[in-house]
Amino acid sequence: MPPINFGSYQTKIYHEGAALGRLPAVTTNPTLLEHHARKVLSPRAYSYVAGGAGEKATMDANRLAFRQWKFEFGERGKGN
Secondary structure (H helix, E strand, O other): OOOOOHHHHHHHHHHHHHHHOOOOOOOOOHHHHHHHHHHHOOHHHHHHHHOOOOOOHHHHHHHHHHHHOOOOOOOOOOOO
């Protein structure tokens, strides 16, 4: 079986949202996604997927790191 190209799936979601006004079937909001997963998965499956133990300090740190991540671009024409 060939590998799944998730980049194409992401491009499709963005295109359908921007061009056609369609929202994805599943939320892309991490908090809402977690709530939905808790409703539909067994407790064992949810615990495995959630991956955060105790107070979820690692998960919180990861979310904070991603919120602070950004692209920085050099000035155009300066060879940056």
